[in-house]
Amino acid sequence: MMTNPTGRLTQGQFSFLPDLTDAEINLQIEYGLRRGYAWSIEYTDDPHPRNTFWEMYGMPMFDLRDAAGVMLELRNCRKTFPHHYIRLVAFDSTRGIESITMSFIVNRPPSEPGFGLQRQEGPGRTLRYTLTPYATARPEGERY
Amino acid sequence: MSSAAIHAEATDITANARKRYTAGVLKYRQMGYWQPDYVPSETDTICLFRITPQEGVDPVEAAAAVAGESSTATWTVVWTDRLTACDSYRAKAYKVEPVPGTPGQYFAWVAYDIILFEEGSIANMTASLIGNVFSFKPLKAARLEDIRIPVAYVKTFKGPPTGLIAERERLDKYGRPLLGATTKPKLGLSGRNYGRVIYEGLKGGLDFMKDDENINSQPFMHWRDRFLYVMDGVNKASAATGEVKGSYLNVTGATMEDIYERAEFAKELGSVVIMLDLVIGWSAIQSMANWARKHDMVVHMHRAGHGTYTRQKNHGVSFRVMAKWLRLAGVDHLHAGTAVGKLEGDPLTVQGYYNCCRDSYTRQDLPRGLFFDQDWADTRKVMPVASGGIHAGQMHQLVDLFGDDVILQFGGGTIGHPAGIQAGAVANRVALECIVKARNEGKDIKRDGPAILQKAAQTCTPLQQALETWKDVSFNYASTDTSDYATTPSVA
Numbered sequence: 001m002m003t004n005p006t007g008r009l010t011q012g013q014f015s016f017l018p019d020l021t022d023a024e025i026n027l028q029i030e031y032g033l034r035r036g037y038a039w040s041i042e043y044t045d046d047p048h049p050r051n052t053f054w055e056m057y058g059m060p061m062f063d064l065r066d067a068a069g070v071m072l073e074l075r076n077c078r079k080t081f082p083h084h085y086i087r088l089v090a091f092d093s094t095r096g097i098e099s100i101t102m103s104f105i106v107n108r109p110p111s112e113p114g115f116g117l118q119r120q121e122g123p124g125r126t127l128r129y130t131l132t133p134y135a136t137a138r139p140e141g142e143r144y
Numbered sequence: 145m146s147s148a149a150i151h152a153e154a155t156d157i158t159a160n161a162r163k164r165y166t167a168g169v170l171k172y173r174q175m176g177y178w179q180p181d182y183v184p185s186e187t188d189t190i191c192l193f194r195i196t197p198q199e200g201v202d203p204v205e206a207a208a209a210v211a212g213e214s215s216t217a218t219w220t221v222v223w224t225d226r227l228t229a230c231d232s233y234r235a236k237a238y239k240v241e242p243v244p245g246t247p248g249q250y251f252a253w254v255a256y257d258i259i260l261f262e263e264g265s266i267a268n269m270t271a272s273l274i275g276n277v278f279s280f281k282p283l284k285a286a287r288l289e290d291i292r293i294p295v296a297y298v299k300t301f302k303g304p305p306t307g308l309i310a311e312r313e314r315l316d317k318y319g320r321p322l323l324g325a326t327t328k329p330k331l332g333l334s335g336r337n338y339g340r341v342i343y344e345g346l347k348g349g350l351d352f353m354k355d356d357e358n359i360n361s362q363p364f365m366h367w368r369d370r371f372l373y374v375m376d377g378v379n380k381a382s383a384a385t386g387e388v389k390g391s392y393l394n395v396t397g398a399t400m401e402d403i404y405e406r407a408e409f410a411k412e413l414g415s416v417v418i419m420l421d422l423v424i425g426w427s428a429i430q431s432m433a434n435w436a437r438k439h440d441m442v443v444h445m446h447r448a449g450h451g452t453y454t455r456q457k458n459h460g461v462s463f464r465v466m467a468k469w470l471r472l473a474g475v476d477h478l479h480a481g482t483a484v485g486k487l488e489g490d491p492l493t494v495q496g497y498y499n500c501c502r503d504s505y506t507r508q509d510l511p512r513g514l515f516f517d518q519d520w521a522d523t524r525k526v527m528p529v530a531s532g533g534i535h536a537g538q539m540h541q542l543v544d545l546f547g548d549d550v551i552l553q554f555g556g557g558t559i560g561h562p563a564g565i566q567a568g569a570v571a572n573r574v575a576l577e578c579i580v581k582a583r584n585e586g587k588d589i590k591r592d593g594p595a596i597l598q599k600a601a602q603t604c605t606p607l608q609q610a611l612e613t614w615k616d617v618s619f620n621y622a623s624t625d626t627s628d629y630a631t632t633p634s635v636a
Contacts, residue, residue, distance in 0.1 A: 002384060004347050005570045005606075009386040013319045014581055016349060016573045018603065024585070031584035049316060049388045090319070096504045096522065099309045101548075102319035117383040125372055126413060129379040133386075 002114035009047050009112055012087055012104040022071065025088070025106055029067040032102055037090035038062040039070045043081045043107075045143040046136050048115070057081075060091055074106060083109045083144040109135075109144030161226075169220050172208035176231065177217065182238040184255040190292040191273055192515045193252045194243060196285040196458055203240050206283055207252035211235035213277040215260060232257045244628050249458065251289070263300035266473045267426040274461055285459035291468060292516035299521055301472040305436035305443055307524025308502070308549055311476060314416065314442075315388045317351060320580045321548055323572055324352035324392075326531065326555035331358065335365050339373030341565060345558055346381030346389045348569025353377075354531075354553065355394035357421045357448035367397075367406055375413045392419035392444040392477075400428060407435060417442040417477075423449045426473060433474025444529075445475035457625050464513055467500040470526070477527050477551060484541050485533035490623035491545055501526035502549055510629035527551055535614040536575040536607060540593020543579050552576070562609050571610035574600055 001007055006016055014020060020028070029039060039061050042054035057077040061070060070088070077086055086107035089100055113134040120128040135143040157163050157174040164175065172178070184190050191214075197206035209217075215235035216225070235256045243249040262268040278286055312318055327333070327341045342353045353374075361367035374391045382389045395406035395418045403424065410418050418441055420432055429445070436443045453460035463480070470478055480497040481489035489497075496512035502525045506518040530542060531553035542552055554572050561568030578600035583589045589596065601608040 002386070004385045005349065005566055010349065011316065011387055014577050016570070016577050017581060017600070020581075024581075027585045028581070031586070047386050049382060049386050052313075052316065096525070097309060099313060100318045103316075104319070115383040115386060117379060124368075127372075127376065129375075129414065131379070131383050 002112055007112075008108065009085070009105070009114075011047070011049065013102060014104045020104070020106065025074070026067050026071055028102070028104070029070045029088070032090040033065055033067060035092070035101075036094075037092050037101055039064070040089050040091065041070075041073055041077050041086065042089055043077060043084040043086045045084050045109070045140060046133060047085050047112075048131065048133050048136070054085070054087065057086075060089075078107050081107070085109065111144070165221055165223055165226060167221055167223075171205055172212040172217060173205050175208075175212065175217065175221070176234050177211040177215075177237055178204055178208035179236040179238055182236045182255060184238070187258040187294045187296045189256040189258070189261070189269075189273075189294060189297065190516060191254045191256070192289045192291070193254060194249055194287040194289050194458065195252050195283055196249050198282050198284055201282050203242075203250040203252075204237075207237035207240045207250070207254070209280060209282055210252055210277055210286065211237040211254045213280050214254070214272050214275065215256065232259055235260070246628065258294060258296055261297060263297070264302075264430075266430065266469050270426060270469070278459075287457065287459050288461045288465050290462060290513070290515040291465050292518055293468060293472070295519050295521045298472065298519070298523060301474070301523070302433065302437065303472060303474055303523040304476045304526055305433050305441065305474055306476045308476070308527040309525065311442055311527060314440075315351065315390070317388070319548060320576060321543065321546070322351045322527070322551040323349070323569075323576060324354055324529070324531070324551050324553040325350055325558040325569070325572075326354045326356050326553060327359075328356075328555050328559045330356040331362070332364050335369030335373040338365060338370055339377040341377075341559065342374050342391050343377030343380055344565035345569050346378060346391070347384045348558075348566035349385075349573030350558065350569045351387070351389065352417070352551065352553075353391040354444070354555075355392055355419055357394070357396075357446040359394050360396055367395075368409065371406075371409055371413055371415075375415060378415070388416070390416045390442070392417050394419040394421070394446075395432075396421040396424055400431065403428065403432065404435065407432065407439075407441070411439050411441065415441075417444055419444040419446060420475070421446050421448040422470075426469075429470070429473045429475065436474070436476075442476045443474070444477040445470060445479070447479045455624055462513065462625070464497055464500050467497050467526070468518070471501060471520075471523060475526060477529050479531055480528035482530040482532055482534050482542070483545055484538050485530070485619060490626045493623070493626060495545065498528045498546060498550070501528045511627050513627050525549070529553060531555070533617075533619055535617060536571045536610040537594075537597065537614055537617075539572075539575040539579045539597065540589040543576070543583060544590045544593075548580070557610070557614065560613075561606065562613055563606055567606035568610065570604065571606040574604045574607045575610070 041057040044054040087105050090102035092101040116132045118130040216233045237254045239253040241251045325345045345353050393410045397403045454463040481494035483491040483494040492512045529551045535557035558568035582596045
């Protein structure tokens with residue numbers, strides 16, 4: 001159990017709120033589609049804050065303009081990876097942005113043990129910090 | 145004298161080299177600094193000055209004097225002008241208009257050839273544009289209201305070392321404003337006590353903590369001590385939340401050597417961000433922008449001191465001009481006002497500053513104080529920072545005014561929470577997330593914001609306490625720096 005006030009991983013736009021229902025997720029997808037974003041689904045069992053590249057569940061859905069289609073993919077992903085972290089990611093390809101514009105977690109493992117922090121003493125009272133997810137001691141796919 | 149007569153007289157003299165260069169004192173408008181037919185070229189810099197001529201000084205002559213004193217002129221005719229292609233070097237005042245509703249003040253448009261400014265040097269540009277001219281006696285007051293910087297000159301600057309897009313990618317935070325807090329009290333905390341505040345705020349849910357502008361290396365806390373304890377707080381909070389966290393380490397010091405030494409140490413400790421105070425000056429800012437580009441560092445700029453020249457409407461430099469110069473000079477975060485907090489700034493004017501930070505192309509927008517179109521030519525974008533006297537109960541107003549690309553900094557509004565710093569951070573993060581969620585769902589957050597916050601507070605005691613504690617706090621004073629083209633409502 002993580003010790004921050006939410007007791008869980010707080011990455012993404014809405015981690016401090018109660019889990020979004022599918023109807024609420026649908027509204028966020030529609031908002032992104034109205035703004036011309038492309039949705040994609042990513043999953044991982046390594047939630048290290050600098051693990052940038054979660055696995056892609058298929059390609060970004062550049063041509064999919066229907067929220068129901070995104071929800072269908074999400075349900076498939078949840079079925080395949082019920083104990084992984086899954087996030088919905090919106091991409092804006094406008095010149096000068098060309099980056100992610102929304103990202104929020106829509107599936108979590110049943111328990112979130114969090115991260116250990118190792119300190120290595122260096123000269124002049126400096127410390128070198130290493131942050132290790134407790135779950136990644138086990139191999140990929142067997143972590144949660 | 146009628147304006148036609150003034151024009152005829154000026155043209156007669158400037159067109160005649162013998163008359164123009166006869167030793168003695170000429171009026172500025174007769175020396176070529178007033179050219180009402182001039183059409184600025186694509187590569188000219190254009191400045192809009194607000195001028196208040198002394199009694200009896202003709203506004204056209206005053207505008208010409210501004211053009212003269214901010215470019216080549218001296219008070220008398222010099223024959224050595226004739227050794228140069230002097231028409232290029234003369235700035236040209238080409239339009240003067242009375243300021244609407246403000247007797248005695250005039251707007252003067254002045255164009256500057258691109259040869260006048262050293263490439264990539266804000267120090268050089270400012271030495272001309274806000275140099276001697278601002279002490280010129282025939283003017284009671286002058287203010288540089290806005291500037292159009294040509295693409296050709298924009299491209300000589302590298303701009304923000306990181307920019308708000310790459311910063312979000314590094315931090316892995318998208319689709320919402322970032323949250324910060326300034327460590328309080330500003331002065332007197334030891335390094336150990338200071339690090340405690342950092343840890344609590346970040347663990348509670350903030351993305352950033354911040355040094356204050358006047359925290360450098362005083363007797364109560366040596367800078368190295370602060371950096372070491374702060375980074376322990378940052379890393380512990382990162383482990384407790386699984387998020388990338390940061391704390392702006394203020395590396396401002398007495399000399400460039402001090403600044404470099406502190407920045408190097410921040411880098412060594414793995415900080416993602418350093419902080420500079422505006423008072424270090426243009427050349428120091430550009431040097432540190434180079435350093436930051438080399439070391440993948442985000443630069444947080446605190447605009448300490450700007451109020452001495454940006455606030456009064458009749459004299460100084462508008463903050464929109466400062467924002468443009470700072471974007472070119474190379475900063476990633478810039479304090480640009482809150483509109484609803486304790487510090488100066490009416491909402492539309494502040495939005496104008498934000499546009500200068502974040503636009504790809506800024507459009508003329510007189511109610512927001514923007515007099516020119518400005519093409520940013522793909523210059524990276526600056527993340528504006530709203531800081532000073534704001535609290536969770538204003539979250540809907542802040543998100544409505546500023547959108548997602550902003551850092552909202554609640555210092556007192558986090559640390560002053562009755563249940564502690566973590567609770568204060570939770571209140572702010574929950575308030576932010578519920579407002580962003582509601583906005584995306586299509587709700588009218590401006591109107592229904594208070595109800596949305598109250599609803600979220602039903603399942604979040606810290607937010608309930610925050611709303612209760614600060615429910616009556618607002619700083620509803622009239623702003624001094626407002627647009628001349630619209631009546632601007634206060635939202636506080």
